[in-house]
Amino acid sequence: MRCRKCDHKAVINMRQHKLALCKEHFPQWVMEQTERFIRKYRMFERHERLLVAVSGGKDSLSLWDILWRLGYQADGVYIGLGIDGGISYSDTSQRLTEQFAAQRGLQLHVVDIQEEYGSTIPQIANLTYRGQGKPCSVCGLTKRHVMNRVAHQGAYDVLVTGHNLDDEAAMLLGNTLTWNAGYLLRQAPVLPALQGMARKAKPLCRFYEREMAAYALVSGIEYIYDECPHAAGTKSIYYKGLLNQLEEERPGAKLSFYLSFLQAKENGLFNEVFSTGGEADDLTGAGGVAMHPCPTCGQPTTTPAECAFCRMMAKVTR
Amino acid sequence: MPAKLILRDQEYEVREGMTIRHAIQKCGINLQSVLATRDGELVSEEEFLKEGDVIKLVAVISGG
Numbered sequence A: 001m002r003c004r005k006c007d008h009k010a011v012i013n014m015r016q017h018k019l020a021l022c023k024e025h026f027p028q029w030v031m032e033q034t035e036r037f038i039r040k041y042r043m044f045e046r047h048e049r050l051l052v053a054v055s056g057g058k059d060s061l062s063l064w065d066i067l068w069r070l071g072y073q074a075d076g077v078y079i080g081l082g083i084d085g086g087i088s089y090s091d092t093s094q095r096l097t098e099q100f101a102a103q104r105g106l107q108l109h110v111v112d113i114q115e116e117y118g119s120t121i122p123q124i125a126n127l128t129y130r131g132q133g134k135p136c137s138v139c140g141l142t143k144r145h146v147m148n149r150v151a152h153q154g155a156y157d158v159l160v161t162g163h164n165l166d167d168e169a170a171m172l173l174g175n176t177l178t179w180n181a182g183y184l185l186r187q188a189p190v191l192p193a194l195q196g197m198a199r200k201a202k203p204l205c206r207f208y209e210r211e212m213a214a215y216a217l218v219s220g221i222e223y224i225y226d227e228c229p230h231a232a233g234t235k236s237i238y239y240k241g242l243l244n245q246l247e248e249e250r251p252g253a254k255l256s257f258y259l260s261f262l263q264a265k266e267n268g269l270f271n272e273v274f275s276t277g278g279e280a281d282d283l284t285g286a287g288g289v290a291m292h293p294c295p296t297c298g299q300p301t302t303t304p305a306e307c308a309f310c311r312m313m314a315k316v317t318r
Numbered sequence B: 001m002p003a004k005l006i007l008r009d010q011e012y013e014v015r016e017g018m019t020i021r022h023a024i025q026k027c028g029i030n031l032q033s034v035l036a037t038r039d040g041e042l043v044s045e046e047e048f049l050k051e052g053d054v055i056k057l058v059a060v061i062s063g064g
């Protein structure tokens, strides 16, 4: 199979786009498409300062690499979760992230959860009701809080994350199975800034996970290949598997599921719905949800008093 | 010598002459969840397997 652009040997065939590309033209295509999505969804401009949330995985490091190559002003934030799992997961991902930043002369903020809050993520999970054997809920809440904090304190215009299409489609499937109107309302390529919270953008939201792994491989980006030891059996992995079964039979099904959702939303499908509760920490204030600053940390929340993160941390004895 | 697919610590012997895509499907692996590499280089799954080929599959799906 030959590259559509130059007739050299193709290294990837994207059936959903009916497009095969060689190892020179594929990364170039990824960069052009990223630029196109940034403009299409009006995510940010070149004069703005971006903070990229990096985990050491293929998506976030590829994203940082692409933004850097495209000439955006992008610093990184890495959050040390203190997860070991017998594979030194956090240590290795931090080392790879620091190495990536040093190679490119990029600025990286490192926040170590244990240093800052006295306990690692698995310890906090054990100390709070949110634990229940799996630290993912504590982890997600903490990461969101810290990313928002660093973005706000550093006066960044935008907090940028490496969510890919598979992440977005899996989230969408989960939220659709429960018709969680509040979450559906807030799932978007870009969310406007709120008082105390930077704008959020997901420039990779239209790339398949497979394409991002291919970008990292072809670009020689060293990322953490091992999964977080707590990822096995999560819902998002399960939904991704279901969607990939669909994709195998019908190339493009994943992409169309996500894009037709965005289109429906633009046409006003969810305009009248209000939040249906659930975790209220990542709200945008859309849909008539009343937001106010948390009295302890200042981040916007819908809960009447402290935000979910501050309530959780109050339970953790230092 | 037939060709070989390797995914993590699993090895699959497959017949040469078929495409990598076909071989991956025969092993019951979802193509969307892997990328094929040969000698560390990405290869398109539309390529035909040659005798003695060793194809390392890179898992691409992460969760959490």
Ligand code: SF4
Pocket: A135, A136, A137, A139, A140, A228, A229, A230, A231, B063, B064
């Ligand atoms: S799998 Fe769970 S614990 Fe691991 S990084 Fe993701 S959210 Fe955190």
Ligand SMILES: [Zn+2]
Pocket: A003, A004, A005, A006, A007, A008, A021, A022, A023, A024, A025
């Ligand atoms: Zn080419």
Ligand SMILES: [Zn+2]
Pocket: A294, A295, A296, A297, A298, A299, A306, A307, A308, A309, A310, A311
């Ligand atoms: Zn708070």
